[in-house]
Amino acid sequence: MTLLAVQDLHVEFATRGLDNRLRVAQALNGVSFTVAAGEVVGLVGETGAGKSLTALAAMGLLRPPARIPHGSIRFEGREIIGLSDRELEKIRGRRMAMIVQSPLTSLDPLKRIGDQLVRMQRVHDTAHGAAARTKAEAMLAAVRIPDPARRMRAWPHELSGGMAQRVLIAMALVNDPALIIADEPTTGLDVTVQAQVLDTLRDIVAARNLGALVITHDLGVVAHYCQRVAVMFAGRIVEDGPVREVFSRPSHPYTRALIDSTPGRIAQLGWTVTGGTPPDLYDLPQGCLYRDRCPRAATACLAAPPRIAVSGTHGAACHFAGEAA
Ligand SMILES: Nc1ncnc2c1ncn2[C@@H]1O[C@H](COP(=O)(O)OP(=O)(O)OP(=O)(O)O)[C@@H](O)[C@H]1O
Ligand SMILES: [Mg+2]
Structure with a gap:
């Protein structure tokens, strides 16, 4: 049973600069994924990719200047975009709950x-x-x-x-709750404690048939605790599939770079690891957002990258996804 279905979610920030001109940052540019009951989905990607924004949007916690110009977030079959805070408060902490990084705050x-x-x-x-x-x-x-x-x-x-x-x-x-969203739940804890906490979380999720979305920089965490993984780059999911498949046969060049740059189980991936800088969210290029950093980039990538099938088991938003690595 699908608990959370995010479809073509767009989030932007409109802010005025010192010159009083309105600037719009397109932080999420068409995010689609699902989390089913009994499923632990990992969400990975470099700093600024939009992982936390996705989590906040799913919890109904985005506040101005964040805006959702387009997209859908259905939780237990109900659209939550546009719900009042009163209605959201009945769901948050009750049917869905979030675990964040800094317990003491x-x-x-x-x-x-x-x-x-x-x-x-x-x-x-x-x-x-x-x-x-x-x-x-x-x-x-x-x-x-x-x-x-x-x-x-x-x-x-x-x-x-x-x-x-x-x-x-x-x-x-x-x-x-039916759904747990954990945003870097163990970052900052030492490795042994991190494993103990994640083991506990995984056991409870399995025993209660919960759905879980686990945001992490650590591909080792994904390999050990998730069944599916969604890879995010510049506000889009560029690859989505079963963890074993995505890790053994990554289809998107960004996923490949991410995996290649992971030295060991506990690697903490920062944005510099795969080289290059993220695109300017205030001035997004047309076409594939990864093409400036992509070894495979071609003319086709100047047009929009192909969208990945939401219901497919393993897909990548790349014209060359079918090619061998
Ligand atoms: N108030 C804001 N105004 C403009 N841009 C914003 C604002 N808040 C967030 N952003 C942008 O949205 C993008 C996504 O941020 P988000 O926090 O979701 O990234 P993340 O993937 O969680 O990164 P990290 O791994 O560092 O936690 C970033 O580029 C960030 O600069
Ligand atoms: Mg974050």
């Missing part, structure tokens, strides 16, 4: 962990009082926090980075 420093988990349930009217406390403690146990009864009374500053990230996962899951 996402937790309320003035409230005990248990109280925050209870409040999360009260706000969404999923449980109250003793039932909510029991559920909160069970969630802390589920994310493998030792001695959960005692941790209920802990303050955020008393937690290690790994523990705080687990608490955030518990917060995201306490109302039994």
